[in-house]
Amino acid sequence: MESAEEPLLLLQEEEINKRDLFVREVKKVSYIAVPMVAVSVTQYMLRAVSMMMLGHLDELALSSSAIATSLTNVTGFSLIFGLSCALETLCGQAYGAGHYQKVGIYTYGSVIWLFVACVPVCLLWIYTDKLLILIGQDPLISVEAGKFAIWLIPALFPYAILQSLVRYLQTQSLIMPMLWGSLASLCFHLPLCWAFVFKLNLGNAGAALSISISYWLNVIILGIYVKYSSTCSKTRASFSKDVFLTMGEFFRFAIPSAVMVCLEWWTFEIIVLFGGLLPNPQLETSILSIWYANFDIISRHQFEMFLAVSNSIIYLNLRASLTITSLHYLIQYAFGAAASTRVSNELGAGKPKAAQLVVSAVLALSIVEFVIASIALFFCRSILGYSFSNEKGVVNYVKEMTPFLCASVIMDSLQAVLSGVARGCGWQHIGAYVNLGAYYLVGIPLSLFLGFVLGLNGEGLWSGLIAGATVQSILLIIITRRTNWEKKAAEARWRIFDGKVPLHDELI
DSSP states (O other): OHHHHHHOOOOHHHHHHHEEEHHHHHHHHHHHHHHHHHHEEEHHHHHHHHHHHHHHHHHHHHHHHHHHHHHHHIIIIIHHHHTTHHHHHHHHHHHHHHHHHHHHHHHHHHEEEEEEEEEEEHHHHHTTTHHHHHOOOHHHHHHHHHHHHHHHHHHHHHHHHHHHHHHHHHHTTTOHHHHHHHHHHHHHHHHHHHIIIIISSHHHHHHHHHHHHHHHHHHHHHHHHHHHOOOOOTTTTOGGGGGGGHHHHHHHHHHHHHHHHHHHHHHHHHHHHHHHTTSSSHHHHHHHHHHHTTTTOOOOOHHHHHHHOOOOOOOHHHHHHHHHHHHHHHHHHHHHHHHHHHHHHHHHHHHHHHHHHHHHHHHHHHHHHHHHHHHHHTTTTTHHHGGGGGHHHHHHHHHHHHHHHHHHHHHHHHHHHHHHHHHHHHOOHHHHHHHIIIIIIIIHHHHHHHIIIIHHHHHHHHHHHHHHHHHEEEEEEHHHHHHHHHHHHHHHHHHHHHSSSSSHHOOO
């Protein structure tokens, strides 16, 4: 009798252990993701505030800064952001393996190589006005956009340092310093931007300059923390020749990381640029840029102004929908950052099963969140439009678009989390192919067909992007399920320990 019960007891005990491990992992992921949401929102608001203030000047100021932001995102910020994502693999896995000095060495190297990448970007930004005119943008908008881009050059270098420091802290699960740094920078940025734009009458130049100064402040705050905090003592490496030896390893992950990120970012910015070819370019470019470039928080006054001069109400209705999706995406990006950190740490520690558990925990949290968000949006569909306008046409259209909006929330959520898993595993090169196929073989062609051939304009451009995100999510799910976790853990430890680790003894 006892022998028959023993297997059952062992099975129950194993299930309890699995449940406890899962709950423990959910807590670890939440510890990273929750404050990371606040970090994402505050950094998002820093640039959005500048757009809001410029919108109170005139339509030209808003549209020119919006188109300049689109081009600088395409040619600069997306590149730097993507290159820095290599640290999510390198630093995350090195920290998990207990090779702490390498975390600091990789970060030093990242700052140097990102600075080198900034130089040709700056040269390109100097000719922004000529480039915009060359691709068919409105000359008046292009000239003002060129001025904005030139004044934004000083923001590129602190942005490179900031992204390196963010990855350095993130891979060690040190999120709170980033939160306090971002909050301090935003609080400083609000009066600074207001003073530059309105009191000193600097206009676009003042908005761009205030962004640069605020980035530098954030860098200084994080730099002081890294220098003097005891929590960074293990990973605080001294500058040596080893920093320069990281170049090959860094770019091995940085280039596919940049391609993966840029292909996705560029898709949205390309659509913004095509929006400049639609009727009434100042209006269309402002609205599409506000949607797609994540600068979609504008005042009620601005929204009513757009509504008054627009020949097509559909753009304003879609703007309302995409404001919601952009804000929601910040939550899921935080889950993706948590997934990247925990997966890279566990693979570096030689624990492939633990890495798999991380994926399950993050996806479970993500699914719960986007289900709640989708249900809330659906049941609030009748009143959602009043957040943007009292116009009945806007309110009714937002109500009609809500089911489509809920589907968009789901697809964006899945791809954000699974992209984080890709960065943690180090298969960014596969993610680059996924993004290429999803957006450039499906999303953009479909957007152009619906927007220009079928004459659906802004709604058509947006619909194609949603289709691309759906294909992207499906492909990432398939690849994640087929990942050989034991092999990824072995590769991580072999690389971190320079091929000196006996893999069969190290994998747990």
